[in-house]
Amino acid sequence: MTLPGARGAALVEWISGLALGRIGEAPGDDHEEMAAATAEFARSAAEHPVFTAPPAGPPASPSAGPSAGPAAAPADAGRTPAVEDIVVTTPTAYHLLRFVEAPYEGGLFLHLWLDRGHANLALSLLRMRELAHKLVLA
Template sequence: MMTIPGARRATLIDCASGLAVAAAGREDLVDQHEDAAGATDVVRAVLSSPALSATPTGDDIEEIIVSGTGGYHLLVLTGADFDGHLFVHLLVDRENGNLALARLQMHRLVQEITDGRHDR
């Protein structure tokens, strides 16, 4: 994940506990545990809000993008069911990164993670 152009930090997060499973990248930005807790709060807020659904039956949220002045926070979920799944928080530098490319590569990597998990 850190080979994605502009990637500054990546954290793999357990949805149920809100804890970091793994992290890479710049530690000076935020501690991996703070990163996991804050990102989990965002995901929970989005998933629990009917106002953020585009269909009457609800959407299966795949990703959440938060734009900041210095970069993009890309939260990619591994499945529609929040409990028992993982998600990835990738921080992409605005000047050196490409959000569209990061999204494509992250979805491919998350697919590899979930495919590997089901093979066990």
């Protein structure tokens, strides 16, 4: 909450939509509603085939056709999804979502709500990444 423009933050379990921790304000003044809505959005992005990472290794040759090589696997529910960050901008705010690796089934993400007029988007993304990296879940 020491970031310029920070209005609120939450640690959300993205399968159930529960806020495991929260601080500051929530859009609409309801942390639980915000957690459920952002979890649905985050889960949709994390599981969508458009956003999954391609498999490691050399790319399939274009002439080999659609059956060449394995398809990108959907995100595993107990691991960090292929999506790392989601940034949503509105006329008045930034919403930053950063996925966090969890040692159990069900993923987590940090949600930071920023006042667009006072926030530094690049700095906020860097700090979110640092925080997520330092976060230890047992």
